[in-house]
Amino acid sequence: MTNAKGDHVPLSRVTPADLLIDETVRKMMGFAIELNAQIARFRGHCFDDVGALQALLAQEYGASVGGRKGNITLPTFDGTMKVTIQVADQLMFGPELQAAKRLIDECLAEWGAEAGDNLRAVVNQTFDVDKEGQINRSALFSLMRLAIEEPRWVRAMEALRDSIRVIGSKTYIRFHRRDAADGPWRAVTIDLSAAA
Template sequence: MEAVIVEEKPETGVIVMNGREFMTDAKGRLVPLANVSAQDKLEDETVRKIIGYAKELSAQIARFRDHTIGDMNSFDALLAQEYGVFKGGRKGNKTYHSFDGLMRVTLQVADQITFGPQLQIAKTLIDECLNEWSADSRPEIQAIVTRAFNTDQEGKINKSELFMLLRLDIPDDRWNRAMDAIRASMRVTGSKEYVRFHYREKVEDRWMPITIDLANA
């Protein structure tokens, strides 16, 4: 029985079997390279090139983030050791400035929040309120409620809109019970650190962000 010699070329997506070239399609089938259209080959080459750069950049950003937090932690430890001073604000938020006041690094610690079954009780009470109020009144509240309880593609509700509901002052017993239910539903499951970078040309200028987020670049 003839041995099958397989050579894979991940950079091109080509598999060589006993001298013949194939590409794997989305169903896992081996398609002879000669049967793959020039358009599909070009698209595959373009995507592999972009993804290669994206993986390298992602790894570089991860290393940069780790080094940045490590540098700040080392600075904090030095302050604590030398001067007995502990840098940090509420929930561990910290801000660092250059001596000339033109550069700023901020470490923010945000709670990761999920919601328990009480949230459904809150939604029922809110719906009762909205159905009882006249159709023409408080349309802005209806819009906030709709946005707050609409889930995104990951099935998560809109936290910012939900928190906006909590800030509304409405003298209605059921509404207030709904807000209590929202508060009772909140579960802090952990925290995440975010690092922000800003600069300005002169002290009088507004801070300008240094964007590392691809979506906002």
């Protein structure tokens, strides 16, 4: 057998445990690869079906169907199932973000105790990047909603807004069902966004 370094190891030198692990992983991967291909085909068919439906409705009514970005929800007639297409912007933050952080720090330093622990916590949470180096977007947008009229704070919020860059978008398809038209929705989970 070939090991991870590319060396050929006689079968008699491979432990029974390593043989069993190798066999199990290869069996599982065979199913995973096949299922991934099925999901990818299903995803393609779903988008084709929605596209064809939108084209038909647009032809029928002379207007496009779906939101400005392409978002659309398609319910069943009885209200127990729905398919939702969502287009989400992928964001990146430019160097203006650091300028905003400096201005906010200046405000907090000047305000001292008046700034309050809650505001400091929100600011610290906003600029604390997670393990992938991505800024906490929801905290950033929460910070931008604060109504503080101090001129430096206003400039900081302008810098935050200017730092936001849309670098692409990702389209998601989600499925939901419920037992009755007035019941709670339950997701039918299929990770189509990751299918190749």
